[in-house]
Amino acid sequence: xxxxxxxxxxxxxxxxxxxxxxxxxxxxxxxxxxxxxxxxxxxxxxxxxxxxxxxxxxxxxxxxxxxxxxxxxxxxxxxxxxxxxxxxxxxxxxxxxxxxxxxxxxxxxxxxxxxxxxxxxxxxxxxxxxxxxxxxxxxxxxxxxxxxxxxxxxxxxxxxxxxxxxxxxxxxxxxxxxxxxxxxxxxxxxxxxxxxxxxxxxxxxxxxxxxxxxxxxxxxxxxxxxxxxxxxxxxxxxxxxxxxxxxxxxxxxxxxxxxxxxxxxxxxxxxxxxxxxxxxxxxxxxxxxxxxxxxxxxxxxxxxxxxxxxxxxxxxxxxxxxxxxxxxxxxxxxxxxxxxxxxxxxxxxxxxxxxxxxxxxxxxxxxxxxxxxxxxxxxxxxxxxxxxxxxxxxxxxxxxxxxxxxxxxxxxxxxxxxxxxxxxxxxxxxxxxxxxxxxxxxxxxxxxxxxxxxxxxxxxxxxxxxxxxxxxxxxxxxxxxxxxxxxx
Amino acid sequence: xxxxxxxxxxxxxxxxxxxxxxxxxxxxxxxxxxxxxxxxxxxxxxxxxxxxxxxxxxxxxxxxxxxxxxxxxxxxxxxxxxxxxxxxxxxxxxxxxxxxxxxxxxxxxxxxxxxxxxxxxxxxxxxxxxxxxxxxxxxxxxxxxxxxxxxxxxxxxxxxxxxxxxxxxxxxxxxxxxxxxxxxxxxxxxxxxxxxxxxxxxxxxxxxxxxxxxxxxxxxxxxxxxxxxxxxxxxxxxxxxxxxxxxxxxxxxxxxxxx
Numbered sequence: 231x232x233x234x235x236x237x238x239x240x241x242x243x244x245x246x247x248x249x250x251x252x253x254x255x256x257x258x259x260x261x262x263x264x265x266x267x268x269x270x271x272x273x274x275x276x277x278x279x280x281x282x283x284x285x286x287x288x289x290x291x292x293x294x295x296x297x298x299x300x301x302x303x304x305x306x307x308x309x310x311x312x313x314x315x316x317x318x319x320x321x322x323x324x325x326x327x328x329x330x331x332x333x334x335x336x337x338x339x340x341x342x343x344x345x346x347x348x349x350x351x352x353x354x355x356x357x358x359x360x361x362x363x364x365x366x367x368x369x370x371x372x373x374x375x376x377x378x379x380x381x382x383x384x385x386x387x388x389x390x391x392x393x394x395x396x397x398x399x400x401x402x403x404x405x406x407x408x409x410x411x412x413x414x415x416x417x418x419x420x421x422x423x424x425x426x427x428x429x430x431x432x433x434x435x436x437x438x439x440x441x442x443x444x445x446x447x448x449x450x451x452x453x454x455x456x457x458x459x460x461x462x463x464x465x466x467x468x469x470x471x472x473x474x475x476x477x478x479x480x481x482x483x484x485x486x487x488x489x490x491x492x493x494x495x496x497x498x499x500x501x502x503x504x505x506x507x508x509x510x511x512x513x514x515x516x517x518x519x520x521x522x523x524x525x526x527x528x529x530x531x532x533x534x535x536x537x538x539x540x541x542x543x544x545x546x547x548x549x550x551x552x553x554x555x556x557x558x559x560x561x562x563x564x565x566x567x568x569x570x571x572x573x574x575x576x577x578x579x580x581x582x583x584x585x586x587x588x589x590x591x592x593x594x595x596x597x598x599x600x601x602x603x604x605x606x607x608x609x610x611x612x613x614x615x616x617x618x619x620x621x622x623x624x625x626x627x628x629x630x631x632x633x634x635x636x637x638x639x640x641x642x643x644x645x646x647x648x649x650x651x652x653x654x655x656x657x658x659x660x661x662x663x664x665x666x667x668x669x670x671x672x673x674x675x676x677x678x679x680x681x682x683x684x685x686x687x688x689x690x691x692x693x694x695x696x697x698x699x700x701x702x703x704x705x706x707x708x709x710x711x712x713x714x715x716x717x718x
Numbered sequence: 719x720x721x722x723x724x725x726x727x728x729x730x731x732x733x734x735x736x737x738x739x740x741x742x743x744x745x746x747x748x749x750x751x752x753x754x755x756x757x758x759x760x761x762x763x764x765x766x767x768x769x770x771x772x773x774x775x776x777x778x779x780x781x782x783x784x785x786x787x788x789x790x791x792x793x794x795x796x797x798x799x800x801x802x803x804x805x806x807x808x809x810x811x812x813x814x815x816x817x818x819x820x821x822x823x824x825x826x827x828x829x830x831x832x833x834x835x836x837x838x839x840x841x842x843x844x845x846x847x848x849x850x851x852x853x854x855x856x857x858x859x860x861x862x863x864x865x866x867x868x869x870x871x872x873x874x875x876x877x878x879x880x881x882x883x884x885x886x887x888x889x890x891x892x893x894x895x896x897x898x899x900x901x902x903x904x905x906x907x908x909x910x911x912x913x914x915x916x917x918x919x920x921x922x923x924x925x926x927x928x929x930x931x932x933x934x935x936x937x938x939x940x941x942x943x944x945x946x947x948x949x950x951x952x953x954x955x956x957x958x959x960x961x962x963x964x965x966x967x968x969x970x971x972x973x974x975x976x977x
Binding site for chain 2: 664670671674675680691
């Protein structure tokens with residue numbers, strides 16, 4: 231059957247319609263919020279630290295980071311166009327006003343609970359039915375933590391980082407900034423100076439964490455940036471699977487989000503870190519949306535340690551993130567599985583770094599980019615094999631799926647191999663959803679929208695399969711919803 | 719007594735990229751009938767199947783097509799499928815990553831939704847898959863494989879007939895289902911089609927060769943040439959064609975056209 235050129239327009243129209251759907255989670259909850267005046271200086275850093283009753287060493291850490299940040303400029307090397315951000319126009323701290331400190335769900339502000347319910351995150355149900363411990367973060371302060379007691383029996387620590395600073399100061403002090411230094415980059419320095427809250431996880435030696443640990447982040451207060459800090463430590467022979475999921479309300483102003491995730495994996499320990507990210511991406515004309523400028527890195531310090539990153543990224547106007555593994559331990563394993571969807575005027579520059587230092591260390595990278603509309607979607611990756619790292623292996627699979635003729639898909643793979651025994655492979659493909667595939671589905675009774683959803687989920691399956699079960703279902707629905715539109 | 723009319727095509731003209739391919743097709747198909755459409759390359763056979771099933775690459779310029787009493791040409795392709803029209807593709811399309819199970823469940827549930835029925839239960843669905851696989855002797859592993867990906871030519875065609883069995887169309891168009899098949903695969907595919915035959919459904923078999931018609935016996939044979947049905951007859955017409963080849967048709971109708 232022939233496929234004449236004039237049909238491509240009709241087909242792109244279908245895909246454009248399908249991929250131009252509205253953000254479904256756009257709303258702002260009206261709750262009392264305690265907001266520091268806009269702007270950033272040493273006094274603001276001191277004020278944040280004071281509000282949180284922090285010890286002196288942490289204030290010092292923040293001040294050093296702040297002073298270093300002053301010497302840095304916003305990085306411009308990524309294939310994204312970040313408007314100049316006025317860092318003095320941002321408020322660096324917002325906390326829901328506590329009435330008395332809720333002891334149970336009944337005491338949590340019903341408006342907050344309603345927000346989570348509209349997002350499909352019923353805390354109660356999650357708590358009871360799914361066996362997950364949920365550390366729900368609205369803006370900057372933890373609202374509710376569940377399952378703490380059960381975890382405590384095993385010696386697992388899962389709490390907000392503010393609580394950890396109070397209750398486990400030695401652990402936090404030992405590991406904070408040990409993988410992502412405040413000197414690492416512009417946004418890491420900023421986060422280190424002003425981080426508000428986040429999660430802390432410690433899995434003791436030999437403990438297999440019996441439930442998925444989960445945190446839901448949500449940007450809420452108007453004009454407030456969010457600076458989470460997550461620190462996960464897996465001690466020898468331990469295992470933990472950590473889930474992070476995000477949505478944000480629709481709003482006009484751009485929102486800055488500069489988080490840090492640090493993970494330390496000791497001997498024979500394993501950490502799985504899964505993310506589903508669906509922050510507001512801006513409107514169809516490219517106005518508004520979240521700037522997601524994140525530093526995520528794990529250190530596989532122990533021998534035979536393993537760190538696996540899985541991410542499904544559908545949101546944010548701008549995404550700048552490279553969850554990475556430093557494979558320091560001999561026989562350590564690093565994995566990165568990613569699906570990044572961009573549409574309208576979204577820009578994503580994302581990928582990973584696999585730094586092989588330990589002998590026989592192995593890494594796998596599977597990146598699936600999906601671009602629609604006028605978006606720009608880039609994979610940027612570094613595979614580095616150090617001179618003394620014998621017998622290392624890397625396999626990289628880097629695929630791009632184009633849904634429009636106006637989008638861009640780019641790959642920037644870098645390999646630095648300083649040891650001749652390394653085996654490094656890189657595979658890449660670029661494809662489009664063809665009108666033949668859509669028509670084949672149509673002929674079997676499957677309409678355009680469902681056909682695109684089916685094909686895209688098929689394309690991304692290799693990554694989706696790496697997500698924990700309950701998350702995979704959610705992520706599949708998210709992919710479909712993201713690409714859903716006004717067809718018919 | 720004549721059976722009920724299933725498909726009624728009148729004066730159908732269609733073009734692709736501004737070039738007219740179908741130049742006035744008249745075709746009436748009743749329940750229980752098998753029609754063969756034969757003709758040389760480029761005569762418009764595949765275009766006819768594409769236009770009837772609503773492929774957006776083709777433009778209908780004139781004429782009408784009524785299916786089950788409804789205006790076929792106004793329906794979206796998926797609704798034509800739900801109404802009972804099925805096309806066994808000449809070149810089945812590969813859809814990487816989408817398992818046959820998911821694909822067929824999506825297709826079946828869309829149809830059930832159209833008919834106002836509840837989605838099929840997982841156990842009923844798997845039972846149905848097992849049952850229908852047997853029609854074309856298709857391997858168990860098929861269910862977990864991606865749609866047509868890495869299938870051999872024969873497997874692809876068997877997979878088409880398997881899908882036909884799943885969806886139980888009232889009118890199936892087999893577009894050169896025999897092309898690329900060895901004699902054993904041809905027999906399996908043809909037997910599958912025959913098993914699905916009832917008094918209430920109908921089949922259009924599009925082919926170059928008489929060979930397939932030894933297995934699937936047509937009630938009518940039409941010869942399509944340069945966008946028109948130039949001759950219609952019984953099964954013996956195919957035999958005549960086999961004997962004399964398309965050259966005679968070409969000579970005869972090229973001369974007519976020249977006059």
